[in-house]
Amino acid sequence: MNQHFQHVSAEVETYHFKTVRIGLSGRYMVESRQEYTCQTVEISTNEMSLIAATKPRIDEEVIVYFRELCRLNGRVVSHETDGFRIGMNLPSMKRKRLEDQLTLFALRRPAESAEKRRHERIVPVRRLALLRLSDGCEHIVKIRDVSMSGVSIESKFAPVMGSEIVVDDKPAVVVRHFDGGLAAEFIEPCAAAEIDGLPRL
Numbered sequence: 001m002n003q004h005f006q007h008v009s010a011e012v013e014t015y016h017f018k019t020v021r022i023g024l025s026g027r028y029m030v031e032s033r034q035e036y037t038c039q040t041v042e043i044s045t046n047e048m049s050l051i052a053a054t055k056p057r058i059d060e061e062v063i064v065y066f067r068e069l070c071r072l073n074g075r076v077v078s079h080e081t082d083g084f085r086i087g088m089n090l091p092s093m094k095r096k097r098l099e100d101q102l103t104l105f106a107l108r109r110p111a112e113s114a115e116k117r118r119h120e121r122i123v124p125v126r127r128l129a130l131l132r133l134s135d136g137c138e139h140i141v142k143i144r145d146v147s148m149s150g151v152s153i154e155s156k157f158a159p160v161m162g163s164e165i166v167v168d169d170k171p172a173v174v175v176r177h178f179d180g181g182l183a184a185e186f187i188e189p190c191a192a193a194e195i196d197g198l199p200r201l
Helices: 092-118
Strands: 025-029 035-043 047-051 061-066 072-080 083-087 128-132 138-146 150-154 164-167 170-178 181-186
Touching: 035 170, 047 072, 150 170
Parallel strands: none
Antiparallel strands: 025 035, 025 061, 035 047, 047 083, 061 072, 072 083, 128 138, 128 164, 138 150, 150 181, 164 170, 170 181
């Protein structure tokens, strides 16, 4: 078995920590060493629900990487509409580290929500943009509105939630579908000066 997928030792303790609902973009690696993009829906020290375009098989071990969290591994326990859920048996030190990180996210969330409200969504003057899907196909779409953190697109093409797209030259992750289009979160937020200049067609 690959050294990346070693089973957790018997020192793991059963422990329950409150679930935190948060959307973190990241990547996960399956046992074949293929990597895919994902986004969290909710996470605790025992389980994690992920939005992903590709679903590993039930009981497959996966390793999940987030910039904001320690590396986490677990086994797929169920498939969900837009992704899957993994169960995690973490060693006590890693579990405590994750608990501390999740506690910070939970405490920070009201401030972050206020910050997001300050990311005013605007309707750009030039609304046409180039949408590039993960398979390389390109389509001309219309921007409904855009902010520093994301974009809402009118399009008949609806990539699955969690998939990576590029809007003009800005990489993003699909986070929501609506009637006639989709919403995506930029992987790297726009600078304020970029917003109105984003759609360039």
